[in-house]
Amino acid sequence: MKNADEPTQPRRTRDPDSKRAAVHDAALHLFTKRGYENVSIAQVAKSAGIAVGTVYRFYDNKLAMLRAMLEEIEDLFVRRMKHDWDKGGAHPDRLDAICEGLFVVAEDHRSLLRLLTMTTDVVYVDGALPGDRIQSQIRSFYAEGMSAGTFVEGDVDMMAAMAHGLVEGAMMQSMRSSTSNRTEDVAQLSKVMKNAFVARQQ
Amino acid sequence: MKNADEPTQPRRTRDPDSKRAAVHDAALHLFTKRGYENVSIAQVAKSAGIAVGTVYRFYDNKLAMLRAMLEEIEDLFVRRMKHDWDKGGAHPDRLDAICEGLFVVAEDHRSLLRLLTMTTDVVYVDGALPGDRIQSQIRSFYAEGMSAGTFVEGDVDMMAAMAHGLVEGAMMQSMRSSTSNRTEDVAQLSKVMKNAFVARQQ
Amino acid sequence: MKNADEPTQPRRTRDPDSKRAAVHDAALHLFTKRGYENVSIAQVAKSAGIAVGTVYRFYDNKLAMLRAMLEEIEDLFVRRMKHDWDKGGAHPDRLDAICEGLFVVAEDHRSLLRLLTMTTDVVYVDGALPGDRIQSQIRSFYAEGMSAGTFVEGDVDMMAAMAHGLVEGAMMQSMRSSTSNRTEDVAQLSKVMKNAFVARQQ
Amino acid sequence: MKNADEPTQPRRTRDPDSKRAAVHDAALHLFTKRGYENVSIAQVAKSAGIAVGTVYRFYDNKLAMLRAMLEEIEDLFVRRMKHDWDKGGAHPDRLDAICEGLFVVAEDHRSLLRLLTMTTDVVYVDGALPGDRIQSQIRSFYAEGMSAGTFVEGDVDMMAAMAHGLVEGAMMQSMRSSTSNRTEDVAQLSKVMKNAFVARQQ
DNA sequence: AATGAATGAGAGTTCATTCAT
DNA sequence: GATGAATGAACTCTCATTCAT
Numbered sequence: 001m002k003n004a005d006e007p008t009q010p011r012r013t014r015d016p017d018s019k020r021a022a023v024h025d026a027a028l029h030l031f032t033k034r035g036y037e038n039v040s041i042a043q044v045a046k047s048a049g050i051a052v053g054t055v056y057r058f059y060d061n062k063l064a065m066l067r068a069m070l071e072e073i074e075d076l077f078v079r080r081m082k083h084d085w086d087k088g089g090a091h092p093d094r095l096d097a098i099c100e101g102l103f104v105v106a107e108d109h110r111s112l113l114r115l116l117t118m119t120t121d122v123v124y125v126d127g128a129l130p131g132d133r134i135q136s137q138i139r140s141f142y143a144e145g146m147s148a149g150t151f152v153e154g155d156v157d158m159m160a161a162m163a164h165g166l167v168e169g170a171m172m173q174s175m176r177s178s179t180s181n182r183t184e185d186v187a188q189l190s191k192v193m194k195n196a197f198v199a200r201q202q
Numbered sequence: 203m204k205n206a207d208e209p210t211q212p213r214r215t216r217d218p219d220s221k222r223a224a225v226h227d228a229a230l231h232l233f234t235k236r237g238y239e240n241v242s243i244a245q246v247a248k249s250a251g252i253a254v255g256t257v258y259r260f261y262d263n264k265l266a267m268l269r270a271m272l273e274e275i276e277d278l279f280v281r282r283m284k285h286d287w288d289k290g291g292a293h294p295d296r297l298d299a300i301c302e303g304l305f306v307v308a309e310d311h312r313s314l315l316r317l318l319t320m321t322t323d324v325v326y327v328d329g330a331l332p333g334d335r336i337q338s339q340i341r342s343f344y345a346e347g348m349s350a351g352t353f354v355e356g357d358v359d360m361m362a363a364m365a366h367g368l369v370e371g372a373m374m375q376s377m378r379s380s381t382s383n384r385t386e387d388v389a390q391l392s393k394v395m396k397n398a399f400v401a402r403q404q
Numbered sequence: 405m406k407n408a409d410e411p412t413q414p415r416r417t418r419d420p421d422s423k424r425a426a427v428h429d430a431a432l433h434l435f436t437k438r439g440y441e442n443v444s445i446a447q448v449a450k451s452a453g454i455a456v457g458t459v460y461r462f463y464d465n466k467l468a469m470l471r472a473m474l475e476e477i478e479d480l481f482v483r484r485m486k487h488d489w490d491k492g493g494a495h496p497d498r499l500d501a502i503c504e505g506l507f508v509v510a511e512d513h514r515s516l517l518r519l520l521t522m523t524t525d526v527v528y529v530d531g532a533l534p535g536d537r538i539q540s541q542i543r544s545f546y547a548e549g550m551s552a553g554t555f556v557e558g559d560v561d562m563m564a565a566m567a568h569g570l571v572e573g574a575m576m577q578s579m580r581s582s583t584s585n586r587t588e589d590v591a592q593l594s595k596v597m598k599n600a601f602v603a604r605q606q
Numbered sequence: 607m608k609n610a611d612e613p614t615q616p617r618r619t620r621d622p623d624s625k626r627a628a629v630h631d632a633a634l635h636l637f638t639k640r641g642y643e644n645v646s647i648a649q650v651a652k653s654a655g656i657a658v659g660t661v662y663r664f665y666d667n668k669l670a671m672l673r674a675m676l677e678e679i680e681d682l683f684v685r686r687m688k689h690d691w692d693k694g695g696a697h698p699d700r701l702d703a704i705c706e707g708l709f710v711v712a713e714d715h716r717s718l719l720r721l722l723t724m725t726t727d728v729v730y731v732d733g734a735l736p737g738d739r740i741q742s743q744i745r746s747f748y749a750e751g752m753s754a755g756t757f758v759e760g761d762v763d764m765m766a767a768m769a770h771g772l773v774e775g776a777m778m779q780s781m782r783s784s785t786s787n788r789t790e791d792v793a794q795l796s797k798v799m800k801n802a803f804v805a806r807q808q
Numbered sequence: 809a810a811t812g813a814a815t816g817a818g819a820g821t822t823c824a825t826t827c828a829t
Numbered sequence: 830g831a832t833g834a835a836t837g838a839a840c841t842c843t844c845a846t847t848c849a850t
Contacts, residue, residue: 019834053836053837061821062821118326122239152393154390161371168371173360188356191356441643445841445842454815458813458814522727525725556798559790562791570768574767597802648833658825658833659830660831
């Protein structure tokens with residue numbers, strides 16, 4: 001039985017950064033598991049082991065928490081893609097590198113990725129969608145490849161959108177499948193990507 | 203004397219089906235425009251021209267309304283795909299037909315499609331995602347094509363997931379672009395789809 | 405001991421107008437007793453014997469409740485003053501009538517009057533103060549009397565402000581004093597008012 | 607080598623009185639500008655350049671800050687009135703002096719005065735009103751004047767209340783009017799006051 | 809069958825106050 | 830003495846759902 005007269009709680013005992021991280025992790029976990037709208041700040045706070053008010057030291061409001069996470073994962077993807085692309089080499093090989101890189105990020109940040117694919121409704125505003133920055137980055141890669149003659153000709157926006165969808169589909173499948181193996185999944189995605197978007201030599 | 207042909211005023215007892223449709227349309231319109239969570243039953247009822255309580259004659263609760271709509275659009279897509287596939291012909295040609303068919307449905311039911319891609323968060327439960335039935339249908343087509351040697355070899359689930367993502371990406375892009383033209387978009391999607399998934403003859 | 409399984413509460417059993425009145429009275433009582441800021445909607449609802457949500461059927465928000473009450477008492481005063489003034493007669497006699505009339509209203513609406521003198525802080529916006537409409541009405545009477553030569557010359561705004569303050573002081577004193585007698589208080593106010601504002605004949 | 611004359615930077619330990627004053631001034635400014643309820647201790651602390659906790663060295667709680675200010679302005683008024691009254695002279699002349707004195711204080715402490723007339727709601731408890739000490743002082747002057755036969759006969763409490771209201775009305779009007787001129791306002795107030803409360807010689 | 813007033817749990821957010829540092 | 834991170838009760842307001850009419 002719990003003694004209600006316990007001296008409430010220790011104050012200022014933990015590393016502040018660990019609290020920020022605790023809020024982040026708790027929120028991410030809950031959002032991913034139950035959906036953003038079905039999670040209350042009180043639940044996040046409790047799960048993070050802090051008081052409700054403390055959550056607001058780290059995020060201005062609930063939506064800001066979500067946006068911060070979406071930006072985080074978008075950043076991770078965009079940076080990784082850039083990094084892999086900028087290593088140079090033939091464009092088709094860069095595609096391989098990017099597919100591999102994206103899967104690595106996805107595997108390391110499963111929850112964030114799921115959040116990215118789940119919260120369209122909540123965040124939607126002025127036609128902007130989560131994932132747009134990723135798609136935009138893909139577009140610029142594609143444009144470069146197309147003007148170099150290595151990628152299939154077509155409307156860049158549409159090509160980028162399809163490539164984005166293709167990758168997202170593969171990732172979600174990989175994450176959902178219990179038997180999947182990253183190396184194989186990456187290989188398969190790479191193969192399909194190249195079939196779809198790399199121009200045939202004649 | 204009672205005139206059986208009362209004028210335009212809504213009757214004491216209207217055709218129940220027309221009410222159901224009114225609720226459906228009002229909800230779809232509002233959900234799409236403002237997001238599921240930002241629409242109240244009161245607003246739906248008002249927009250449908252009926253009382254709040256009456257909404258509950260047609261749907262057990264708010265979430266059921268959303269699920270019904272998602273099922274509806276999934277049905278539309280699945281049925282159309284089946285219909286197009288079952289017309290027979292070479293598998294690659296069937297791909298063409300399906301791409302065309304899906305875009306037709308998408309164009310006729312923009313709001314429903316939008317709902318399908320936006321409400322993952324709300325509906326998500328136990329790993330099931332809106333769109334799964336569509337993906338499942340794609341899987342069965344793909345399996346057939348693969349065993350016939352017309353589709354690229356690979357893990358069926360992954361292939362179906364990628365195809366699904368590819369199509370969804372194309373559709374979203376098409377819907378978002380103000381300058382897009384369906385015929386062109388379909389052509390481009392078809393081409394990419396065949397490059398990606400149709401086995402090369404040698 | 406209370407049975408928690410009681411069928412919550414009867415619904416729709418009371419006259420709706422009685423609910424509106426109950427909210428009004430409960431809020432007025434509590435605001436007057438404890439101060440607007442120190443009263444919660446929950447307390448108002450409880451005191452009115454209804455649910456919190458029901459309060460919002462009658463008032464858009466908490467501040468609207470207060471404003472409605474202030475308008476109510478301002479209206480009562482303004483109307484009464486006009487009525488008394490418009491009965492005609494010599495201006496000094498009208499002053500008598502108005503003093504009498506105002507006291508009648510004040511006595512019948514003690515709580516509202518107190519609210520009027522208490523909530524300056526809350527309502528203050530753009531320099532507008534509760535009581536301004538009353539003062540404005542006084543101003544127009546004064547202007548009339550001054551141009552007729554019956555009231556003391558001076559800056560009308562200042563004269564009206566002083567008259568207003570004088571009356572308000574008298575009313576508050578009358579309300580606070582347990583031994584006060586309306587007839588006497590009115591007589592005294594009238595006398596002072598006439599000394600202060602009625603021009604001496606020579 | 608330690609330089610005892612550190613520059614303008616706030617010292618680890620500042621003069622406590624300057625801190626107290628900083629809190630006082632910050633709070634007064636903010637209360638007057640935004641209303642007591644709309645100002646947080648954190649804002650006061652920040653504006654005063656000290657920590658939240660330090661505020662509590664000077665005031666037990668938020669309400670105590672307000673009460674201290676109300677007492678301050680009451681003191682100012684009461685002391686000034688006493689001072690002017692005690693200069694002696696004919697009672698009517700003392701009235702002139704007091705009117706002048708009160709306006710001087712009001713002009714020098716506009717914010718405090720505003721606070722005095724605006725925060726009734728917050729402070730109100732047990733029938734005690736801010737301003738009561740001022741009114742009480744007026745009462746004692748009036749009693750003296752009345753027993754000397756120089757002031758109009760009547761119930762002292764009522765007379766004092768009316769005088770108080772009259773002055774407050776004049777002050778508020780003077781403060782609100784952009785075109786007002788103190789000398790004129792004082793003159794007008796004095797005239798009306800004497801008409802109202804100074805007994806006519808015969 | 810239809811209504812919509814009523815409910816009240818629960819949401820996000822604020823902030824006076826405390827106290828370990 | 831001073832700090833400001835942390836607390837959590839309390840606030841206003843919303844809205845899915847119910848049910849007497």
